[in-house]
Amino acid sequence: MGAHLVRRYVTETDTEPDPTKKYEFDPQFGFEEREAREMVATQDQMNLAMLPLEQRDYCAQHLLKLMKCKRDTFPNLLACKHERHDWDYCEHQDYVMRMKEYERERRLQLRKKRIASQPEAA
Amino acid sequence: MFFPASVLTSTLIITLFLLTYPLVLSLFSAPLKSSWATTHVKPAVKGAFFVSLLPLILFINFGMEQVVSTWTWSHTLTFDMSVSFKFDHYSLIFTPVALYVTWSILEFATWYMQDDPHMNRFFKYLLIFLIAMIVLVTADNLFQLFIGWEGVGIMSFLLIGWWSGRADANTNPRRHPSHNRVGDIGLIFALAWMATNMNSWELQQIFVALKGFNVTPPVLGLIIAAAGKSAQFGLHPWLPSAMEGPTPVSALLHSSTMVVAGIFLLIRMSPMIEKSPAALTLCLCLGALTSMFTACCALTHNDLKKVIAFSTASQLGLMMVTIGLNQPHLAFLHICMHAFFKAMLFLCSGSIIHSLGGEQDIRKMGALHRQTPWTSSCFIVGTLALTGMPFLSGFFSKDAIIEAMTTSYLNTWALVLTLFATAFTAIYSVRLIYFVLMPNPRSMTITPIGEANPQVLNPLKRLVWGSIFAGLWFTLGINPLKIPVMSMPPTIKLTALLVTIAGLLIALWFISPSGARIQTTLFPTPHHFTSMLGYYPTLVHRMTPKLSLMWGQTAADQTIDQNWLEEIGPKATATLSKPLITITSEMQQGRMKTHLLFFFLGLTLMCSMIIY
Numbered sequence: 001m002g003a004h005l006v007r008r009y010v011t012e013t014d015t016e017p018d019p020t021k022k023y024e025f026d027p028q029f030g031f032e033e034r035e036a037r038e039m040v041a042t043q044d045q046m047n048l049a050m051l052p053l054e055q056r057d058y059c060a061q062h063l064l065k066l067m068k069c070k071r072d073t074f075p076n077l078l079a080c081k082h083e084r085h086d087w088d089y090c091e092h093q094d095y096v097m098r099m100k101e102y103e104r105e106r107r108l109q110l111r112k113k114r115i116a117s118q119p120e121a122a
Numbered sequence: 123m124f125f126p127a128s129v130l131t132s133t134l135i136i137t138l139f140l141l142t143y144p145l146v147l148s149l150f151s152a153p154l155k156s157s158w159a160t161t162h163v164k165p166a167v168k169g170a171f172f173v174s175l176l177p178l179i180l181f182i183n184f185g186m187e188q189v190v191s192t193w194t195w196s197h198t199l200t201f202d203m204s205v206s207f208k209f210d211h212y213s214l215i216f217t218p219v220a221l222y223v224t225w226s227i228l229e230f231a232t233w234y235m236q237d238d239p240h241m242n243r244f245f246k247y248l249l250i251f252l253i254a255m256i257v258l259v260t261a262d263n264l265f266q267l268f269i270g271w272e273g274v275g276i277m278s279f280l281l282i283g284w285w286s287g288r289a290d291a292n293t294n295p296r297r298h299p300s301h302n303r304v305g306d307i308g309l310i311f312a313l314a315w316m317a318t319n320m321n322s323w324e325l326q327q328i329f330v331a332l333k334g335f336n337v338t339p340p341v342l343g344l345i346i347a348a349a350g351k352s353a354q355f356g357l358h359p360w361l362p363s364a365m366e367g368p369t370p371v372s373a374l375l376h377s378s379t380m381v382v383a384g385i386f387l388l389i390r391m392s393p394m395i396e397k398s399p400a401a402l403t404l405c406l407c408l409g410a411l412t413s414m415f416t417a418c419c420a421l422t423h424n425d426l427k428k429v430i431a432f433s434t435a436s437q438l439g440l441m442m443v444t445i446g447l448n449q450p451h452l453a454f455l456h457i458c459m460h461a462f463f464k465a466m467l468f469l470c471s472g473s474i475i476h477s478l479g480g481e482q483d484i485r486k487m488g489a490l491h492r493q494t495p496w497t498s499s500c501f502i503v504g505t506l507a508l509t510g511m512p513f514l515s516g517f518f519s520k521d522a523i524i525e526a527m528t529t530s531y532l533n534t535w536a537l538v539l540t541l542f543a544t545a546f547t548a549i550y551s552v553r554l555i556y557f558v559l560m561p562n563p564r565s566m567t568i569t570p571i572g573e574a575n576p577q578v579l580n581p582l583k584r585l586v587w588g589s590i591f592a593g594l595w596f597t598l599g600i601n602p603l604k605i606p607v608m609s610m611p612p613t614i615k616l617t618a619l620l621v622t623i624a625g626l627l628i629a630l631w632f633i634s635p636s637g638a639r640i641q642t643t644l645f646p647t648p649h650h651f652t653s654m655l656g657y658y659p660t661l662v663h664r665m666t667p668k669l670s671l672m673w674g675q676t677a678a679d680q681t682i683d684q685n686w687l688e689e690i691g692p693k694a695t696a697t698l699s700k701p702l703i704t705i706t707s708e709m710q711q712g713r714m715k716t717h718l719l720f721f722f723l724g725l726t727l728m729c730s731m732i733i734y
Contacts, residue, residue: 019531050185054604067185067601074183077598088608095609 015109023105059090130188130209133176134260137217140170141253145246159245164228167252171221181214182599189262189326200321208262208325211603212389212454215596216259219458222588223378223465224252226581230469231370233577234476244284248374251277255379259386264313264323267387271309271351274380275302281375282367297360297663304357305350305384312343329393337394341401344391345408352384352438355412359659361435362419365427369472372427377434377468378461385441385453392450403533406446410536410543413439415656417546421553422652425482426471429554433508434464436543443540444523447530451603455596456519462588463507463516469585470501473578474558477571484554489563494573498559500582505551507589509622510544518593520544522606524618529607541621548625549632556633 008016017023028034041060049064066083073079144162148154155161180186191206207213228248235241251274258270279298316323320331348354353361364376375381388395388405395401413436420432437460444453475482477494491498507516510524524544527537573579654660709716 052603057605063601070601071183071185075179077595088606091605092609 012106012110015106015113017102017105017109019102023101025105025108027101029108057094059087059094062087062090127186127188130177130180130186131190133173134207134209134217137170137174137221138253138256140166140173141249141256145249145253148242148246154242156241158242159228160232163245163249164225164232167221167225167228167249171218171225174218174221177209177214178218181211187211187214191262195265201317203263203265203323205266206262206324207260209260211451211600212386213260215454215458215600216386217256219461220252220255220259220379223461223585224248224374226584227370227374227465227469229577230373230472230581231368233575234370234472235368244281244368247277247281248370251281251375251380255383258383262325264316264325264328267390268309268313271347271383271387272306274375274383275299275306275351278364278371278375278380281371282364284368284371285366288366297363301353301357301360302350305347308343308346308350309387310343312340312347315340315343325390332394332397338398338400341391341395341398342404344387344395345401345404348384348388348442349408350384351387352381352442353412353435354384354408354439354442355415358412358416358435359655359663362428362431362655365425365431369427369468369475372431373465373468373472376431377464381434381438382441382457382460385438385445385457388442388445389450389454392445392448395445396448402446402448404446405442406533406536409439409442409444409446410533410539411439412436412442413543414539414546415439417543417550418652419655420550421546422649424484426475426484426487426554426558427468427482429484429550430464430467430471433467433547433550434460436547437464437508439543440520440523440540443527443536446536447523447526447532449523449526449604452519452523452526456523458596459507459515459519459593462585462592463504463514466500466582466585466589467504467508469578469581470497470504473497473573473582474501477573478565479570481565484557486564486566487558488565489559489561490571491559493571496579496582497573500586501559502555503586503589505555509548509551509626510618511622512619513594515589515591515593518597521618524621525610525615526607528614528617529610541617544618544621545625545628548622549629552626552629553633556629 037058039058039060041056041064045064046056046060049067051060051063055063062083066080066087069080069083144158144166147162148158177186187210189206189208189210191204193205195203195205197203228245231245231248232241235244238244254270254273254277256270258267258274261267261270275298282298313323316328319335320328322328322331350357361376361381365372367376395405416432416435416439420429420436423429423432437456441453441456441460444450444456474487474490474494474497477490477497478487481487503514507514510517510520512521524540527540530537651657
């Protein structure tokens with residue numbers, strides 16, 4: 001707890017990326033085979049389920065299944081464990097992906113700085 | 123199975139009708155019987171609770187929410203005000219929780235206030251308060267919310283000063299409106315801003331029209347309002363002073379319902395608050411400071427009810443921190459969980475205080491776990507839920523809040539303060555359990571100790587079920603409104619638990635018997651700082667009136683009396699007239715030389731007139 005804060009404010013202030021802003025490097029830079037992520041849940045499905053805006057992400061299809069399971073198994077509150085786990089795991093994978101993107105951007109910034117300093121050293 | 127939307131509206135209108143019916147009936151009927159509170163008010167609230175469960179079930183099962191607009195209050199060209207109710211996630215869950223807690227408290231109050239000659243009026247006040255609270259939480263426009271807001275404030279003031287024959291009960295309620303009024307100014311400012319800039323007080327319209335506006339000024343007004351109502355730092359002294367009121371008032375208003383109205387306002391307006399990062403930071407820092415400061419004050423106080431009041435203020439600070447983290451649904455979950463165990467703690471304290479003949483000092487209690495086993499058990503469950511003991515109701519909300527806080531990248535200072543407050547919560551909770559319930563009796567020998575009355579035990583049993591299982595039911599039954607934080611290192615995940623255990627161990631170390639002699643010192647110690655509440659009431663409550671009175675004395679006495687009324691008024695006349703009077707009287711002393719002088723002056727004038 002706090003390592004990223006030290007990097008951001010003390011040691012690597014010029015290369016640490018800002019997660020609230022758009023990243024500088026193209027997502028396909030060095031990853032030509034990469035494909036864009038696609039939503040599985042459709043807009044209509046999410047509108048019918050009245051999902052809040054924050055929950056309309058790439059894991060919404062699992063949330064819709066969870067909501068349907070809860071509605072079908074009511075009042076058994078202990079049901080739908082698998083659906084809940086699927087949604088939680090998808091959100092966890094989404095979090096891991098975000099952290100990997102952040103780390104990729106950080107390393108590319110460091111690489112850019114290293115390349116820029118090589119002619120000066122020469 | 124298909125339920126039409128009108129079922130939701132009808133059941134909630136029936137709930138409100140059940141609550142208002144005893145009040146309206148009391149206005150038109152003959153003088154009330156002494157058992158009116160037991161036969162009319164308590165069954166009304168109990169019935170309203172069971173009726174309100176149906177909309178809750180419809181919401182959990184079908185996700186059914188509704189906005190109902192009924193009567194148009196005021197209708198101008200561009201500005202409409204109507205009586206509208208919003209039955210959404212927050213109001214549908216809070217209403218049954220509030221009614222459940224109120225039902226338990228009213229049953230307790232039938233025993234607690236049985237010797238009071240005005241018990242019926244007391245119950246009427248509680249019922250009016252409850253109606254105002256439900257109007258507040260179900261309001262779909264800010265004007266209706268403001269009506270509920272003022273209603274709960276007025277009833278709180280009347281109920282705190284219930285025992286008006288006592289000097290403290292007369293003076294302490296005055297803190298409540300003075301602090302709340304400062305907050306109300308913030309709310310009125312926010313209302314005025316929205317009326318002039320957005321031309322509406324309807325929540326839907328405000329949230330849709332936010333784009334392009336700098337919402338920081340009205341949000342600051344809302345935060346000030348919440349700080350006043352929810353006893354945040356700066357406007358917090360009224361909450362411990364409010365403990366002068368009867369215990370049912372403390373349990374209902376000053377732990378479960380009224381004090382959370384400020385936080386509820388911020389939860390309702392969260393779509394607006396999240397647009398202002400400065401406001402979120404302010405909420406975070408203010409909440410952390412409040413939580414830490416009031417937890418410090420609770421560490422060293424000896425009045426049982428005041429310790430629980432400070433604990434309430436600390437939890438309100440935690441709710442404000444959660445608003446600052448932009449997690450209003452977690453703040454709402456904590457409101458609901460906190461209502462159960464805090465109301466139970468107050469009822470336990472009321473039972474204990476009554477059993478010991480009115481003694482409120484925890485240093486004069488002890489060994490109650492043998493004499494009042496049910497009350498003691500409920501007290502222990504309540505304090506453990508307060509500390510966030512795993513799998514009790516407080517755990518589900520508090521742990522989630524601390525996880526969200528430790529995984530955020532926000533203000534580290536606020537994070538550290540909140541963790542300290544969490545540790546202090548464990549310390550003063552253990553301290554309370556030790557001094558109140560264990561080990562040896564330190565109270566008077568002949569006291570009316572006993573808990574055989576079902577009117578005392580049934581409410582406690584009901585609330586202890588809620589304190590144990592409510593968290594599990596809410597978490598399993600209701601989907602979160604935002605994505606929960608779940609990916610974190612094990613240390614972060616266990617932070618809340620480790621901090622609580624650390625606080626527990628520190629508390630056990632402090633209360634262990636020590637052979638060391640305590641030395642008194644000339645200089646104030648940290649204990650003195652916290653037991654004097656950080657000298658805040660002394661500085662603010664005495665310094666401000668003293669400066670005002672001194673300035674008033676300067677203005678009234680020296681400026682007006684001594685300057686305008688004396689120097690410039692009558693005295694100026696005397697000062698100006700005196701030299702003339704002196705000269706005139708000198709001339710009329712009858713001296714020969716004066717007469718000769720005037721004779722020769724007159725002669726000279728006559729000669730010059732003749733010559734020229």
